[in-house]
Amino acid sequence: MRRLLITLPLFVAACTAPRPVVETPKPAEQVPAQRGDLIGLSTEEIGVRFGRPDLTVAEGPGTKVQYRSRSCVLDLYLYVAPSGQGAPRVTHVDARTPAGDVTDIAGCEAAIDAR
Template structure:
């Protein structure tokens, strides 16, 4: 029972940190599914304010090795078992990855978020490109 409570508390903390990092909350148009409102992302259709599918969804389920191959080692890493938080920083944005140990013992990405240097909104594709470019610049 205590393990379940710890897991729930860490999940709540991760959501709180993520929500605080993204600035003031906005009403969700999704009908209360518990997901963060992504209407501030760059719309694929060009229609302003229209929710789009998140490019960050592509990171979900990736292992630590896959993340390090793509982005290199994180600038900041924090482990609070069963969760880990990895952060990549560039001048344009920060990429926050929340990883959890799976039943098969692998650690994979459960949630990802991007934010500008002062919490200002930033496009997800632009941020991922900036993080990958920073990695390429290291080589």
């Protein structure tokens, strides 16, 4: 009985020891490359390139300008420089299908140009 009392705690400790965690690597999400030729453009320069936007929305300190084609939606986000000087400029670009799936920005630009 004495032997059982001595080995029982060791047995319980062995059963409750943490097991190593094996992490399964997640597949890398494919993010379409963002073209840099829209970054830094002003509202006027965007208008020259794509024409009148389909939607313009003030979002906090910035503005979202949206263009649509049958195959995609292009969102351009413009903000004034941190110094507060100068015209708002494009700082970020998103492109998606009308269903909301991420799509290639370059292809969306071409679709907007062709409309």
